[in-house]
Amino acid sequence: MSFLQLVAGKPLATSEERAEHIGPISGIPVFGLDALSSAAYGPEAALTLLIPLGAAGIAHIVPISFAIIALLAVVFFSYCQTIDGYPHGGGSYTVASENLGETAGLLAAAALMIDYILNAAVGISAGVEALVSAFPSLLPHTLAFCLAILALLTLINIRGTKDTGIAFLIPTYMFIGTLIAVIGIGAFRAIGAHGHPVPIVSPPHMPPATSMLSLWLLAKVFSSGCTAMTGVEAVSNGTAAFRDPTQRNAKRTLTIIIVLLMIFLSGIALLCRAYNIGATDPASAGYQSILSQLISAVMGRGWFYYVGSASILAVLALSANTSYADFPRLTRAIAMNDYLPHVFKIRGRRLLYSHGIVALVGFTAALLIAFGGITDRLIPLFAIGAFMAFTLSQAGIVMHWKKQGGRGSFHRMIVNGIGAVATGLTLVVVLVAKFTAGAWIVAILIPALIFLMLAVRRHYRGVGQEIAIDRPIRLDNLAEPLVIVPLDRWSRITEKGLRFAMKLSDHVEAVHVDAEECRDEVAEMWQRNVALPIEQTGRAVPKLIFLSSPYRFVLMPLVEHILQVEREHPDRQIAVLVPELVVKHWWQTPLHNQRAQVLKLFLLVRGNQRITVINIPWYL
C-alpha cells in the first residue's frame, strides 16, 4: 500500500469531506477556467477554416466573433436565471431530466458524457499546441506530450479535490493578466497607428487564397468559433459551492467570467485583423497558434512571451481538469438513476468516484491517440455536445418556470426561451456545417449511448424486482445440506474435504469417478482410512459412490450425478465440496489441473438455486 499512498495520498475519511464555500476571487479560477481558456482555441478554430481565403479571410473573424459574443450575452442572461432556479446547482442532466422527462435527460446525459471527454482531450491538446508554438522542435512529439499531461492530471486528481483548488489560482490569473495586457497594449498601438500597427515579430505570411467566400464557409467558421463558448455552464452547475449570499456570489462570478471572455474574444478578433494574423495549418511544420503570433506581434519574443505561453499551456491543461471533476459526478448521478453500472456510485479512497475517472482517462487517451493529439480535428465533435447540453438545460429551465408559475415567471420563461432557441439554432447550424467533418460520429454515439443506458436500467430494474422481498426470513426446512465430495486418492486434501463435509452435515456422499479403472483400490482405501474409523466412533458413515466413466470424462459424470441427486431431493440444499490446491506462485498454476474451477463453472451454468459449490482451499 505504501507506493499507492505515496502516489495517491493517504485515504480520506468520509468525515473529512467539507463543503467548499468560495467567493468570486477563487470562484473565477475554479468555475471560469474552462470558459476563459476556450478563448485560446475558439478563435483559432474559426481562423483555421478561413485559411483557404488567404490574407483577405482574416477580416471575417471580426463579425463572426461579435455574433458569438451576442450569443454569449443571451446565454449569460439565461444562465443567471438558472442560478436562481437551481441554487443547489443545476447541471444539464438534472435540469433536463427533472423538467423535460426521461428522454431529454438521457439526451443531456449522453451529450455531456461525450462533451466532458472531448473537453479533456481538447484542453490537453490545445495546451500542447501552445507549447509547440513556443518550441517548434517539439512538434513531432505532440501526442507524447498530450498523453504525459493526461497522466499528470490523472495523478493530481487521484489525490482528490482537496489538493487541486490552489493549483488553479495562479495560472488562471496569469492567463487573464497576459491576455488583458496583450489586448490593451495591442489596442493602444493599433489606435496610435490608425489601425495599422507594426508587429514587433511579424506573423507568418498567409498562403494565397484557394477558395471563395461563401455563406456555407461562414457557417462552418461560426460553428468552429462557437467552441469558445464551452464551459460557461460551470458556475450554474456548481452554485452550491459559493458562500452566502450564494446566488449573488455565483451571479457576480458568472458576470466577471462572461465579461472577461467577451473582452478576450473581441480583442483577439480585432487585433488579428489589425496585425493581419491568420491561422497556420496545425499539421504542418510551420505551425504557430494564434495567441502565440499575437503575443509575439504585440510584445515581442521576450520573457513576457514565454511566461504568457506558459500560462496558456497551464490554463488549457487545467481546463481539462473540469472534466475530471464533472465527469465522475455526472456518471454518479446517472448511475444513481440506474442508467449506468453501479460501480460509478462507489466513492474511492480519496473521496472521489474513481471509476468515473478511470473511464474518463481511458476514453480521453483513446481519443488523443486516434486523432494524433491535434485539437482541430476534435473540435467539430466538441461543439455539438456542448450546445445540445446548453439547449436542453435552458429548455428545461423554461419548463421549470412554467411549472412554478407566479409573478415574473413569464418574463423568466422568455429570457430562457430566447437562450434555448439561440443555442438550439446554433446547434442545428453546427450539426449541419460539421456533419461530414465528424459531427456524424456524435450523431451516432448519442443514440447508442441512450440505448445502452436504457438497457442498463432495464437490467437493474429487473434484478431489483427479482430479489426484492418485503417479509421476514423464512424459517421452514432448515435441514442440513446434502454434501457431495469428489474423491480421488487419499491425501491430506481429501481428508480436509471429508472432515469439513462431516462438520457441515451428517449426509455426506463421497463420489469417485472411475476414469482410470482403479475402483478396487479406491474402495479398499476408503474402507481402511474412512469407513472403518468412522464406524468405530458410531458416527454416520459417509457413503462412497462410484461413477463409471467409459469416456474418461471426470467432470461430466460428476455434474450429471449432482444434478440427479438434486432432482431426487427437491427439499434439500446440495453442497458440493471441491478441494482446491492454492499454489504459492502464479506460474505454478499450469502444473495443477483446474478441475475445481471448471466444475464450479459447469455447476454455475447448469446448476440452480439449490446447488452450492464450496471450495476447500489447500495452501501449499
Next chain:
Amino acid sequence: MSFLQLVAGKPLATSEERAEHIGPISGIPVFGLDALSSAAYGPEAALTLLIPLGAAGIAHIVPISFAIIALLAVVFFSYCQTIDGYPHGGGSYTVASENLGETAGLLAAAALMIDYILNAAVGISAGVEALVSAFPSLLPHTLAFCLAILALLTLINIRGTKDTGIAFLIPTYMFIGTLIAVIGIGAFRAIGAHGHPVPIVSPPHMPPATSMLSLWLLAKVFSSGCTAMTGVEAVSNGTAAFRDPTQRNAKRTLTIIIVLLMIFLSGIALLCRAYNIGATDPASAGYQSILSQLISAVMGRGWFYYVGSASILAVLALSANTSYADFPRLTRAIAMNDYLPHVFKIRGRRLLYSHGIVALVGFTAALLIAFGGITDRLIPLFAIGAFMAFTLSQAGIVMHWKKQGGRGSFHRMIVNGIGAVATGLTLVVVLVAKFTAGAWIVAILIPALIFLMLAVRRHYRGVGQEIAIDRPIRLDNLAEPLVIVPLDRWSRITEKGLRFAMKLSDHVEAVHVDAEECRDEVAEMWQRNVALPIEQTGRAVPKLIFLSSPYRFVLMPLVEHILQVEREHPDRQIAVLVPELVVKHWWQTPLHNQRAQVLKLFLLVRGNQRITVINIPWYL
C-alpha cells in the same frame, strides 16, 4: 457438443482401445513413412549447400550420400538389437533414462521434444515445397499452405488413431513406386547413354561457382544430408505393435525400410550427377525441388510427374503425422515421471493425449511462422535432436547389454557401441558445422528444457510430500464451523445466504460494513426481518456485527474481521458465505460489482487452511 462431434468424431470408450497387430505390409507405411520421406529432403538439403560450387559441385553428392548410407547401415544393425533388447518398444527416452540415468533421460526427452516439433514443421514445409515446385505460381503462399496442412493434420489426429492408419497406405506405396520407377528407368537410360543421358525436361542451369571446395563445406553438406536418416528409429520405438512373431516382423519391416531408403539415397545421388541436377535457391522465384527436377528429367512433365508430386506432398505431410502420434506419447511418458505438467497424462475423448497435441500444434505453428515455412532454414535445428536421440538410445542399449551380461552380450555391446560412436561423432560434426546456422538455438533450448523439467519435478515432489498421509481420517474436533455472512440490504439474496448459514451451523455472524453510514437502518431491518422471527422459533439468533469503515473500504474491514475471528477461535473452521449474483449473459457482468470474487481472492491470499469461502450463487 454436436459440432465438436462432427469435427472430432464421437468420444471413444476406454474399452474400444485395441492393440494393433500389424505385419510388414502395413508396418512400412506406419513406421517407415517418416524414414522414407526423409529421402525427399535430405539430399535436397545437402545439394542446397553445394550451390556455391556451381555445376561442378553436384558430383560431390555421390560420396557424401554413400557416407550417409554407410552410417545408415551401422545404425540399422544397432536398431535391430534395440528390437531384441526392448521388444515392448524402446524409445530413446525410455532406453536412456532406464540405462543411463536421470540426466541422460532428460537430455533425450528434451532432444526428442524439439525433434518431434521440428519433424512436424519440416515434413509440412517440405511437402509444400513439392507442391510449389509443381505449381510455381503458388510460391508466395508457402506459409499459408503450411498452416493449412497443419490444421488438416490436426483435424485428422483429433479424430484419433483409429482412423489414421488407412490414410497412410496408399500414398506411401505410391511414393515408393514413384521413386523406384524414376530411379530404375533413370539408371537404365543413364547406363544406356554411357552415363550421359539426355533429360526429357532439362533441369535449370546451375549458377557459376562462387566458392571453392573445402573440408568445412563438405562437413556442412554431410550434416545437412544426415537429415535423410531421421525417422529410422520408429520401428524400434513401436515394436509392440507388430503381430507374432513380434521381433522378427519388426526386424523384417526395419530391413525393408532401410534397404528402400538406401536405394533412394544412392539412386538420387547418382542420377543427380548423371542428369546434372543441382539444388535451386528455395527463397528464389525459380525454385524447383530436386525430386521435381529428377522426375521431370527422367519421365517428362506428364501425368506421371503430377501423380508422383502428389504422392511426395502426401507422404511428406503425413510424415509430420509421426509427431502427432509420438509427441503426445512422449510428453505423457515424461509427465508420468513428474517432469512435465500432469495434464499431459490426461487421455481425451478420442483416446489420445489431447494436451500433447495442442502443445505440438502450437509450437509447430510458431516455428512455421517464424521461419516463413521454408524447410531449409529449419534443417540445421532438426538433425541435432535426431542424432542426440540416436546416440543416447544406442549408448543406453550398450549399458542394457552390459547389465544383462551372458553369452553374446559382448558382441551386441560392440554393435551398439559402434552405432553410438558413429552417431555421436556425426552429432559433433553436425553441431559444429551448423552451430552458427541455428544449431546454437538447440544448444540453448535443450538445457533450458531440462532445467524446466527438473523444476516441474521438484514442485510435484514437494506437493506430493506435503499432502501425503499414511493414516486414517482424524475424527477429533468436528464442531460446526463458525459462519460469517456479509450483510448489506434485505433481499432474497440476503435471505438465501442467512438460511444457508443457519443450515450449516448454529454459530452464525452477520457482518455489515458501514461504509455508507446507514447503521440504524440496517439494525432496524435486522431486528424486524431476522432477529425477532428467529427468536420466536427458539433457535439460536445470529449475531449482527457492525464494522465501521471511515475510508469507505468495504472489503478490507471485512477481511480484517474474518482474520481476527479466526485468531480468536484457533480450534474452529471459519466459513465465509459470500452471496454471488449469477448473471444470465456474460455482458451483464460489469453491471454488478465483483466484490464476491475480490473477497475470495483476498481470503485466498491472506487466509489459511481454516478459512473457507462459500459462494452462494443467486441465479437471475
